[in-house]
Amino acid sequence: MTEPPQKYQATDDRKRAIAAAARSLIVEKGFEGLRTREIADRVGINIATLHYHIPTKDALVELVAQSMKEDFMAQRLQHQPGEDLSPSQRLRFEFDGHFRTRRENPELLLVMEEMSRRARHDDTVARVILPMRDFWFERIRAVVAAGCADGSFRSDLDPPSATLMIIGLMIATSAYRIEDREVIDRAVDELFRSILSAPQERRADA
Amino acid sequence: MTEPPQKYQATDDRKRAIAAAARSLIVEKGFEGLRTREIADRVGINIATLHYHIPTKDALVELVAQSMKEDFMAQRLQHQPGEDLSPSQRLRFEFDGHFRTRRENPELLLVMEEMSRRARHDDTVARVILPMRDFWFERIRAVVAAGCADGSFRSDLDPPSATLMIIGLMIATSAYRIEDREVIDRAVDELFRSILSAPQERRADA
């Protein structure tokens, strides 16, 4: 009687395993090195079986995109800053979260980068990925706007511009593969200095 | 007398045409959509002819990387800020150059992004592309350092951190496909505000 749910579970697990294998392959070889057969090998199943679960390669790519979204959302919700935190604390929280992910789960960001690029030529991917990108932007923008409103950030700060700077710093450290924590901290501090309202001391929020 | 140069020119032109076709194809479909036959078609030659000039696909990718480097260097040297300019003028010059390239020759930056990503899995590309990336960083860092030295930038500014913010802003506006000039100007102004020394008025250098 409990068989159907079990099977569904099994199918779902298979899909998860397939998505995971696809991801690690994308990290290793990029999209141009992604082969369905190799995914099947890593999962330990036959290619025909893989195609039973995921009909086409496009569907596979979409599956990976969706799995990225799920992980991203889960992580964002899990690491959501409490309502009781100040805007600058919440912003620092965002930075911490980003760099922690890069340290502990670098695969996630690498696949994300591949997906963002692929989104340029692949509408299916774009439909899944671009909203994540915008969600991220909006969330940070909201924090900045809150900081401007409560006076903890410079009152004349333009939230979208500041958001671009914030996200830009995250992307740039990633592009330059900067892992040294001190260098990262210094850059983040620098960014805070230019955002916080004048009389505030550096890292007063830390 | 001019025969040998002419012939050389001819071969060189073919290579240039091949690199150009490859680039536009990369822009349209990414590396995963790059097909030698399609490049040959676009150049208007037989595949065998393409292979006569460039023996393998790897060599083709390297050719594209090299052509990127040449264009990049040519552009950088051409648009080199005069020695008589102030650091803040030179920095603005860098921003202007970047955004003008994005407007007038978006292909260049898109291919550059693809190359940077490919560099992660392809050592040949990495050897050509990574030095460009570092060259760019260093050039901006030098401007920032000069600004700090002459007092036009905040004296306590950390040049590498500021450079990451500057490059980050360029990359972020690119990632979010922000084309609106006003939005860009506002973001650039915001960045300048956080870099210039306190009593200075905004856009004093414009």
Add this chain to the structure above:
Amino acid sequence: MTEPPQKYQATDDRKRAIAAAARSLIVEKGFEGLRTREIADRVGINIATLHYHIPTKDALVELVAQSMKEDFMAQRLQHQPGEDLSPSQRLRFEFDGHFRTRRENPELLLVMEEMSRRARHDDTVARVILPMRDFWFERIRAVVAAGCADGSFRSDLDPPSATLMIIGLMIATSAYRIEDREVIDRAVDELFRSILSAPQERRADA
């Protein structure tokens, strides 16, 4: 119950069919005329299917070499002269076997010749083929040695030298495409005359 064997049989049959097609193609056109596509056509399968069973052309050549070895060994063991035969009877048995093969299955010797030649440039083939060649030599040498020992062959005969003469006669009749049985018989008789001990009558063993 019989399913796994059946399946194995099927794959094995395919391989056998591929090897057979490759052999006849080698006979017709030599190694330089061997094309995977043509083999697939003769077997009645798609090239991709051929590559499913045999991954590369080198593997195909090795398969043919192995199939030669199997046939050779099977034939040698099947036509093994009884222990009760005299050395000269056993030697004549070898000759008969050789010429019968040439008449009834000329393909086998032609492919063998191609393989021996290929072995000079192809180590994989050499590893399979040269042992067969040596096996053949050794088997005949043993017969000659036995004949010398029991006095039926000239006592001062050098077995390796006689073996070279015996095999040489087989190869030479092949090289000169001599099919006329009388001519062959006369040559074989001549060889026997030079091997048998003096007082013996010709064909006393026939």
Add this chain to the structure above:
Amino acid sequence: MTEPPQKYQATDDRKRAIAAAARSLIVEKGFEGLRTREIADRVGINIATLHYHIPTKDALVELVAQSMKEDFMAQRLQHQPGEDLSPSQRLRFEFDGHFRTRRENPELLLVMEEMSRRARHDDTVARVILPMRDFWFERIRAVVAAGCADGSFRSDLDPPSATLMIIGLMIATSAYRIEDREVIDRAVDELFRSILSAPQERRADA
């Protein structure tokens, strides 16, 4: 005035150089590894230039065959046994010539073997090569017949059969890559023993 002959000479030299390069390539890689471009490279000319001298690959193969014939004939005529020699001395002379060629110019026999095999599928080659083969047979047969006639060889010897044994011994030692001079000498002695008329001592002719 002497230019035309000079040029003709030059063309002829080129052809010789091309044939030589083709031969060494055939030795190294067999017919299946023969590439016009590689021949041109070895000669130090352009492929177009090679095709100027030899229009097609078939013509090239024929050129090689012809060059083989020329060398073969030149060598045979040069090493022609004097009329004053006895049949057994002349036969030994043939053996010596063969084994000396194998030692000093092994390329010649290897290419010859390739050609003989190719003759099976290539009529042009067959027309050039088979007469050489037959010329060789006939020459040895004549020596044997002379030996039978003058009583130095066994009177009941069948010349064609003996010729097959003689040539067979040469081919067999070649097929088994036997280079050891002692082994060769022993085999040749053995063959002589079976041919010479009974009361004759071994190597009486040496």
Add this chain to the structure above:
DNA sequence: CATGAATGAGTATTCATTCAT
């Protein structure tokens, strides 16, 4: 004579996908 460039027809191999079981 010589050559750089070009090309048509191949040539082995790959890959996503399908199908019978």
Add this chain to the structure above:
DNA sequence: AATGAATGAATACTCATTCAT
């Protein structure tokens, strides 16, 4: 659900040959 076998359509690359100069 799963799999071994099969396949059409590519895919990078090769090779003998041609042609303009």
